[in-house]
Amino acid sequence: MLRTHAPSLDETFDIAVIGAGVVGCAVARRFALAGAKVIVIEKGSDILSGASKANSAILHTGFDAPQGSLELELIKAGRAEYLAIRDSLSLPLVTTGALVCAWNEAEARKLDAILAQGRENGIAELRALSGAQARATMPGLSERLVAAIEVAGEHVIDPWSAPLAYLTQAVALGARLLREAEILAGTFDGEWTLATTAGEVRAHAVVNAAGLYGDVVDQRLGFAPEFEIRPRKGQFVVLDKAAFAHVPRIVLPVPTEITKGVVVCPTAFGNVLVGPTAEEQQDRTRTTVETSELEALLKRGAEIVPALAGMPVTAVYAGLRPATESKAYRVFSRPARRAITLGGIRSTGLSAALGLAQHAERLHAGFGHAFTAPGPAPEVTLPNLAETRERDWQRPEHGEIVCHCELVTKREIEAAFESAVPPGDFGGLRRRTRAGMGRCQGFYCNARLAEMTRGRLSTPLAADDGDEA
Amino acid sequence: MSDAMADVIIVGGGPSGVAAAIELRARGVGHVVLLDREPELGGATRHCAHSPFGMREFGRVYLGAAYGRRLEAEAARAGVDVRTRHSVVRFEDGRHEDGRLDVTSPRGIETLSARRILIATGARETPRSARLISGDRPIGIVTTGTLQSYVAFHGLMPFRRPVIVGSELVSLSAILTCLTHGARPVAMVEPGPHPLAGQPFSWFPALAGIPFHRGAELVDIRGTSRVENVTLRLRDGTVQDIACDGVLLTGRFMPESALFRQSDIGVDAGSTGPAIDQDGRSLDPRIFASGNLLRAVETGGWAFREGRAVGRAIAEDLARDADAGAPIPVTFDAPVKLVVPSLLRRDANATPAFRDFQLRMLRRARGRLSLELDGREVWAAERTWMPERRILVPLPPAAVEAGTVHFRFRETA
Numbered sequence: 001m002l003r004t005h006a007p008s009l010d011e012t013f014d015i016a017v018i019g020a021g022v023v024g025c026a027v028a029r030r031f032a033l034a035g036a037k038v039i040v041i042e043k044g045s046d047i048l049s050g051a052s053k054a055n056s057a058i059l060h061t062g063f064d065a066p067q068g069s070l071e072l073e074l075i076k077a078g079r080a081e082y083l084a085i086r087d088s089l090s091l092p093l094v095t096t097g098a099l100v101c102a103w104n105e106a107e108a109r110k111l112d113a114i115l116a117q118g119r120e121n122g123i124a125e126l127r128a129l130s131g132a133q134a135r136a137t138m139p140g141l142s143e144r145l146v147a148a149i150e151v152a153g154e155h156v157i158d159p160w161s162a163p164l165a166y167l168t169q170a171v172a173l174g175a176r177l178l179r180e181a182e183i184l185a186g187t188f189d190g191e192w193t194l195a196t197t198a199g200e201v202r203a204h205a206v207v208n209a210a211g212l213y214g215d216v217v218d219q220r221l222g223f224a225p226e227f228e229i230r231p232r233k234g235q236f237v238v239l240d241k242a243a244f245a246h247v248p249r250i251v252l253p254v255p256t257e258i259t260k261g262v263v264v265c266p267t268a269f270g271n272v273l274v275g276p277t278a279e280e281q282q283d284r285t286r287t288t289v290e291t292s293e294l295e296a297l298l299k300r301g302a303e304i305v306p307a308l309a310g311m312p313v314t315a316v317y318a319g320l321r322p323a324t325e326s327k328a329y330r331v332f333s334r335p336a337r338r339a340i341t342l343g344g345i346r347s348t349g350l351s352a353a354l355g356l357a358q359h360a361e362r363l364h365a366g367f368g369h370a371f372t373a374p375g376p377a378p379e380v381t382l383p384n385l386a387e388t389r390e391r392d393w394q395r396p397e398h399g400e401i402v403c404h405c406e407l408v409t410k411r412e413i414e415a416a417f418e419s420a421v422p423p424g425d426f427g428g429l430r431r432r433t434r435a436g437m438g439r440c441q442g443f444y445c446n447a448r449l450a451e452m453t454r455g456r457l458s459t460p461l462a463a464d465d466g467d468e469a
Numbered sequence: 470m471s472d473a474m475a476d477v478i479i480v481g482g483g484p485s486g487v488a489a490a491i492e493l494r495a496r497g498v499g500h501v502v503l504l505d506r507e508p509e510l511g512g513a514t515r516h517c518a519h520s521p522f523g524m525r526e527f528g529r530v531y532l533g534a535a536y537g538r539r540l541e542a543e544a545a546r547a548g549v550d551v552r553t554r555h556s557v558v559r560f561e562d563g564r565h566e567d568g569r570l571d572v573t574s575p576r577g578i579e580t581l582s583a584r585r586i587l588i589a590t591g592a593r594e595t596p597r598s599a600r601l602i603s604g605d606r607p608i609g610i611v612t613t614g615t616l617q618s619y620v621a622f623h624g625l626m627p628f629r630r631p632v633i634v635g636s637e638l639v640s641l642s643a644i645l646t647c648l649t650h651g652a653r654p655v656a657m658v659e660p661g662p663h664p665l666a667g668q669p670f671s672w673f674p675a676l677a678g679i680p681f682h683r684g685a686e687l688v689d690i691r692g693t694s695r696v697e698n699v700t701l702r703l704r705d706g707t708v709q710d711i712a713c714d715g716v717l718l719t720g721r722f723m724p725e726s727a728l729f730r731q732s733d734i735g736v737d738a739g740s741t742g743p744a745i746d747q748d749g750r751s752l753d754p755r756i757f758a759s760g761n762l763l764r765a766v767e768t769g770g771w772a773f774r775e776g777r778a779v780g781r782a783i784a785e786d787l788a789r790d791a792d793a794g795a796p797i798p799v800t801f802d803a804p805v806k807l808v809v810p811s812l813l814r815r816d817a818n819a820t821p822a823f824r825d826f827q828l829r830m831l832r833r834a835r836g837r838l839s840l841e842l843d844g845r846e847v848w849a850a851e852r853t854w855m856p857e858r859r860i861l862v863p864l865p866p867a868a869v870e871a872g873t874v875h876f877r878f879r880e881t882a
Contacts, residue, residue, distance in 0.1 A: 238598075242730040285693065286605065294601045310738065312723075312730075313599040317606065393556075396577035401556045404506055405727070407573065425694070426608060439727060441596035446611060447618035450625050459608055459694035462625035463652075463714065 046428030054319020078355030234276025405438020483512020485760025485776030492780030511537020604690030628715025722765030739807035
């Protein structure tokens with residue numbers, strides 16, 4: 001039902017992108033813009049179903065990235081491209097700035113080094129502030145604040161619409177998306193033949209952007225293991241929109257050796273996020289939340305911004321970061337076999353994705369395989385979900401408010417299903433429309449959504465609809 | 470002279486909002502607008518298939534949508550300007566003489582104004598997220614209200630073999646919904662030592678052959694796309710895995726108070742609904758509230774009577790058109806959870822809408838509950854108080870004259 005983009009076997013693609021996370025979507029766009037015939041191969045029933053579905057939605061500057069690292073270079077390049085293209089893709093930018101907050105003298109002593117590193121990383125607009133100065137820019141912060149560094153360029157974006165826009169633009173240029181297609185094996189005989197659970201795909205070159213399965217896919221393509229994914233789980237709590245007024249800025253902790261620590265930040269959708277935890281685990285699929293960790297996050301959030309105490313919880317979630325044995329990005333290029341691996345994109349993937357795509361294009365340029373002449377970049381307009389811009393419910397003829405908490409209209413839900421990259425599962429519909437994402441979590445709209453989505457999702461909301469007897 | 474669009478706008482077409490609208494019209498208030506975001510009136514009664522509604526107010530019993538239709542007929546007969554599919558987005562800020570609401574409907578957005586506004590948006594159950602329950606987040610975890618909406622509006626079921634969490638009255642209604650629609654609950658779990666619903670209702674799970682675990686907790690949910698099984702920690706500390714295809718979270722109602730929470734008015738820390746005075750006035754004297762928005766959760770009949778009383782109070786307030794004075798708070802000791810009304814105004818209406826204080830306890834507690842006005846005891850009772858049960862204390866006329874109004878609780882061993 002979902003495999004509407006089934007490839008014909010006699011077609012050979014220029015580029016096969018493995019994984020439709022934020023990195024894969026950005027890579028697909030970059031090569032499609034360059035004139036390549038692209039196919040994106042995704043194991044899940046929808047895009048963004050791995051690491052990319054759960055992050056803190058921050059567009060980083062790279063102020064705290066390792067000096068001279070590829071990660072720093074690509075965060076800066078990715079951020080610059082996002083800022084350059086976001087208007088043409090109608091993507092939001094919530095200009096919050098960030099405060100790196102020291103809550104005791106020991107942490108305050110580390111701020112100088114953070115400031116020096118940020119300046120060496122070439123990040124402008126860094127300011128050292130006293131606790132009082134920082135609180136003047138964000139009065140909701142606890143009086144316990146000792147000192148802070150302001151990073152004016154850190155912003156909040158919509159973490160799901162951005163990659164969807166990248167892929168939508170690629171699809172408008174002829175790229176194909178193959179879902180529910182797990183890579184089983186790959187052989188190279190001058191061209192790649194990829195065996196997937198949804199059939200065979202032939203391509204001149206492959207880009208492995210498989211995130212949590214980056215190491216597994218490398219091995220299935222026949223490469224010696226260069227790295228090992230060690231999933232790191234992060235749990236988050238999303239607080240009610242009433243919290244938004246208290247958190248106008250991103251509040252970052254002073255990182256320790258072990259973890260970057262708990263962030264408190266606004267979201268583009270008008271909520272407040274508290275998280276993540278950092279928990280190493282073996283399992284690459286289970287993203288469980290745990291009562292004790294969620295309670296600890298709520299407590300920590302209220303210590304940082306006291307007005308958050310008692311604020312209702314809207315949502316809880318957990319995601320896995322594709323960490324490896326090293327902090328560095330694990331990027332490998334194998335010109336002889338025309339393969340690129342973008343691995344270990346740990347926690348800065350959203351910021352660096354467009355930069356990683358540029359990097360992959362540069363690496364591919366050395367492979368000696370040219371694309372047809374690129375056409376003009378197609379215009380892509382995604383529905384706006386951010387509270388900072390006009391939403392569909394503010395316009396007439398929206399049909400009906402389906403999700404009352406997030407004011408999602410019937411017109412928006414129908415548009416998602418009729419779009420170039422329609423949702424494959426309920427999570428995908430939620431990410432595209434925000435239906436069911438609000439404070440009641442579907443108390444009012446879940447049944448209506450079950451009715452509206454009958455026969456359209458891989459796992460139906462209602463029992464007995466499709467996949468079960 | 471006010472240039473407001475209406476005399477009164479009521480937000481929410483459940484029993485409380487409709488009762489207020491009818492009462493306002495009966496008392497000669499000219500233009501009464503009733504907004505509801507759904508296509509039909511009735512509020513939560515529309516999907517409550519097993520609860521009889523209407524005996525006290527209409528002298529006969531209605532089930533589900535039939536009660537909503539009766540409300541619709543009564544509102545039409547009373548000349549209420551009913552506008553369905555209208556969602557109120559926010560109270561408009563600013564110091565207007567009138568109350569103003571930003572509203573979206575299929576026509577788009579508009580701002581509606583009225584001399585008084587009544588919010589009657591009811592209550593809903595606490596979702597899985599806000600309960601902070603551990604585990605995966607697959608499809609098939611819903612509340613009773615959602616289950617009943619599946620059945621009542623769409624003829625669908627979200628699962629066939631759910632585990633039911635909770636033992637309030639609504640939990641028993643949930644069992645009935647399951648059994649009458651081809652679903653077989655595999656277990657029922659109550660974290661407390663006793664079912665929250667009183668006898669004889671609490672015998673029902675056993676009669677229906679559903680294993681009932683008291684003092685047990687849902688500690689894990691597993692499933693990749695749909696719920697596959699759950700883990701319970703039983704009263705004796707052992708854990709048990711149960712195969713199922715859904716989790717039904719029942720009860721733990723909370724006021725649907727987002728409009729207040731997102732405004733300067735805010736909510737009461739105890740009830741999490743808006744703080745109101747003895748006439749139903751909130752901290753903003755142009756805005757009133759009634760029904761289950763005030764405290765979760767009472768019956769439809771209770772909400773109807775409350776709406777009628779606040780409707781009468783609004784009519785009187787419009788006629789008086791005088792400042793009701795600064796509110797004083799009604800305070801209380803733990804383990805009292807909430808008190809309604811939680812404000813008193815000295816220069817309010819001659820006859821209050823609320824003749825009793827309503828209290829609820831956070832937990833089961835044995836002790837002496839007393840009401841003190843300016844430190845002087847005017848009422849007391851000693852017994853074992855149960856959680857989530859209604860406690861009524863007569864609101865003495867002298868209370869509105871007092872400087873401090875406090876509910877004291879002395880726990881006994």
